[in-house]
Amino acid sequence: MTTAKVLLKQGRKAEVWSKYCGFLDLSMEEFVAIQERLLLEQIQFLHNSKIGKALLGERMPTTIEEFCNRVPLTTYEDYLPFLSEQKSDSLPKEPYVWARTSGRSGEYSAKWAPLSKQAYDNLGAMAFSFVIMSAATKKGEVNIEPHNVILLGTAPRPYMSGYLSVSVEEQSGIRFAPPLAQGEKMDFNERIMAGFEQGMISGLDFFYGLSSILAKIGERFESGEGSMKFSFSMLLPSVMVRLFRGIIRAKVNKRKLLPKDIWQLKGVMTGGTDTDIFRKKIEYYWGKDPLEGYASTEGGIFALQTWTCKGMTMIPDNNFYEFIPYEEHIKNRLDKTYVPKTVLFRDLTPGIYELVFTNLLEGVFTRYRIGDLIEVISMSDEEVGIDLPQFRFYSRCDDIIDLAAIIRLTERAIWQVIEHSKIKYVDWIARKEEMQGKTVLHIYIEQPKGDTTPISDVEEALRRSLRELNAEFVDFEEIIGKDCFMVTRLRENAFAEYMQQQKAAGVDLAHLKPAHMQPLENVIKRLI
Numbered sequence: 001m002t003t004a005k006v007l008l009k010q011g012r013k014a015e016v017w018s019k020y021c022g023f024l025d026l027s028m029e030e031f032v033a034i035q036e037r038l039l040l041e042q043i044q045f046l047h048n049s050k051i052g053k054a055l056l057g058e059r060m061p062t063t064i065e066e067f068c069n070r071v072p073l074t075t076y077e078d079y080l081p082f083l084s085e086q087k088s089d090s091l092p093k094e095p096y097v098w099a100r101t102s103g104r105s106g107e108y109s110a111k112w113a114p115l116s117k118q119a120y121d122n123l124g125a126m127a128f129s130f131v132i133m134s135a136a137t138k139k140g141e142v143n144i145e146p147h148n149v150i151l152l153g154t155a156p157r158p159y160m161s162g163y164l165s166v167s168v169e170e171q172s173g174i175r176f177a178p179p180l181a182q183g184e185k186m187d188f189n190e191r192i193m194a195g196f197e198q199g200m201i202s203g204l205d206f207f208y209g210l211s212s213i214l215a216k217i218g219e220r221f222e223s224g225e226g227s228m229k230f231s232f233s234m235l236l237p238s239v240m241v242r243l244f245r246g247i248i249r250a251k252v253n254k255r256k257l258l259p260k261d262i263w264q265l266k267g268v269m270t271g272g273t274d275t276d277i278f279r280k281k282i283e284y285y286w287g288k289d290p291l292e293g294y295a296s297t298e299g300g301i302f303a304l305q306t307w308t309c310k311g312m313t314m315i316p317d318n319n320f321y322e323f324i325p326y327e328e329h330i331k332n333r334l335d336k337t338y339v340p341k342t343v344l345f346r347d348l349t350p351g352i353y354e355l356v357f358t359n360l361l362e363g364v365f366t367r368y369r370i371g372d373l374i375e376v377i378s379m380s381d382e383e384v385g386i387d388l389p390q391f392r393f394y395s396r397c398d399d400i401i402d403l404a405a406i407i408r409l410t411e412r413a414i415w416q417v418i419e420h421s422k423i424k425y426v427d428w429i430a431r432k433e434e435m436q437g438k439t440v441l442h443i444y445i446e447q448p449k450g451d452t453t454p455i456s457d458v459e460e461a462l463r464r465s466l467r468e469l470n471a472e473f474v475d476f477e478e479i480i481g482k483d484c485f486m487v488t489r490l491r492e493n494a495f496a497e498y499m500q501q502q503k504a505a506g507v508d509l510a511h512l513k514p515a516h517m518q519p520l521e522n523v524i525k526r527l528i
Helices: 004-009 011-025 028-047 050-056 065-068 117-135 160-172 188-202 213-222 239-252 275-286 325-335 411-421 455-469 472-482 494-504 521-527
Strands: 097-104 108-115 149-152 175-178 204-210 267-271 291-296 300-305 312-315 319-325 353-358 368-378 390-396 399-401 407-409 426-437 438-445 485-489
Touching: 011 485, 028 050, 028 065, 028 319, 028 353, 050 239, 097 175, 108 117, 117 160, 117 204, 117 267, 117 291, 117 300, 149 188, 160 175, 160 275, 175 188, 175 239, 188 239, 188 275, 204 213, 213 275, 213 472, 239 353, 267 275, 291 312, 291 390, 325 353, 325 399, 353 455, 390 411, 390 426, 407 472, 411 426, 411 438, 411 455, 438 521, 455 472, 455 485, 494 521
Parallel strands: 149 175, 149 204, 204 267, 267 291, 438 485
Antiparallel strands: 097 108, 291 300, 300 312, 312 390, 319 353, 353 368, 368 390, 399 407, 426 438
16 A cells, blocks of 8 residues: 555655545545445454444344344443453454543443554544645645654544554654654643744644644743743754744734744644634634544544535545434433434435444444534535535534523533633533522633632623523523523632642543533532
């Protein structure tokens, strides 16, 4: 297999585009044909194993229709007996690597996902597609060179993002700052600072990280909190020129030094529910509009935005996709015994769906409910020339706050309200609570050190923002009353101390921060 590394060295950029971004040109019929062919191959691969028989039944499905009608929907609990101890005796073959993500508090410490060599390579290939599109301005443009550098902002192995980074480096030759072998031994702050310092010498061309983290790093850089430490190894003419040029750019624009003054990035790649909220901040600090990707440990990369930063296009050869319409999803939430119906990719129309997927490429997750809601926002992207449905991440299934069936608030929606209000904050959480027989939307917020804004003013600013962005909230207040919304100030350093306590207790990386939406009562008590 000819890798991107070889193609780039030989200057065969047209072939790079075709190999890594050609899926954008698929028709609906071609996309579906790839999905169905690979699913039938996957069923045959999976069936002759202990886990395959548990998932598929004794009689192997032979058609797509039979697979969707007869194989049950699954969640991670169905895989615990087979995957929790990372043993391969129940699997069709020995995995190439085991990736992990956070488990469920009190039930299991981690979710483990076996990756075949095919899936591992595909993970790196699709991540490299992301890199290509982050630097492109039009179809067919590959603005990447073998010596380019990515600032390392991902979690280390055995997290999926760690394997993603290693696979990208193996296939493309693009380097990371700091180098992966070094960066994996550092905590996040050390990794970013080391990346900045090395980036002063090598330059930086790309940055990947969660949207909120990218914005926070930019804020810290501007305030001086995240200033890098200069060493003798940095006393080079090229470093001095880079720094001098950055200072001049900042002076000309009459502002403090920003990352974009020092590095002219080719691309910024992000993920998470908050990309749209922090998009303008990221562009301000980093000089590039961020591209959004959608992925998970169990399924790898599902979908990517193109350079227009609009909807995401799904990748055809990593998972077979099914979709539970929102009405069916609600029926199942109200009645756990109800089995929701799914629709296939070819039958999608604009609307909200719960994602269901089956691993291709020798994976094991079958008709798997990851717990995500996605939205089909259009059936094509005429600007780019994509004739496939366009998606955006909508919400986690358990992250929606439903207030009296009048207003439905996602994490993204509340984050937009907070940003729109212009209040200063460190972090926040939100819950639906019952108080004196009424449903209340309760936001808990930590204000920056030294901020003396009265909490009544903060509450009023948030209430006003809620009204401006959500017409349904006005109706909710009129029906329920104005005491249906309240804000509580958290103590100073509440979130930082919570995370330190979690880290000291050896808690998994993904559980260091409390969930923004509907956190448990004991979390609230610790923060207060």
